[in-house]
Amino acid sequence: MEALFNFLVAQREIIYFILLAIFVGIEVIGGVPSVLHTPLMSGANAIHGVVVIGAIIVLLDTPIDHIGTLVLGAIAVVLGTINVVGGFVVTDRMLEMFKKK
Template identity: 70%
Template sequence: MNQILNFITVNQEIIYIVVLMIFVGIEVIGRVPSVLHTPLMSGANAIHGVVIIGAIIVMGKAEADNHLALILGFLAVVLGMINVMGGFVVTDRMLEMFKKKKSNH
């Protein structure tokens, strides 16, 4: 019990961020029209590509002679970057269609 309380105190900032972000996440997309479900999912998909930052840190910390670490890290950065770039570009392409529709009419 003491250990848990201690953990909460030590990590209180992180716990605050988590709790607040859950509410923010729910709040910001609360009233999305169903037409935008797919682009929104795709946009959120690109945002969780932020995991690439972890991959970059892993990669950048790896010792130059640790080949396994270098290869795994390299792979992680490549995959993360595909997630980020692909995610944002694909979302943009979807939304481009919506914009064209508006200006046409």
């Protein structure tokens, strides 16, 4: 418990950061016409693919002889990249249709 408490105190700047980011997220989405809800959900879906950076860090920080971790990390990178690339491409395809004639 104490360790957790200390951790939270040490991370207080990040906690402020999180609070502000939550409000930015709400502000950014608010007032969007429902026409754009699906592309927006899809675009947001691509953005949470940023988790792939975590998977890259796992691979970079794993010693070469930890085969198991390397395999899991590589799978994570593949899956995260699918999320990012697929997400952005499919959103672009959706939005392409909204272009003015």
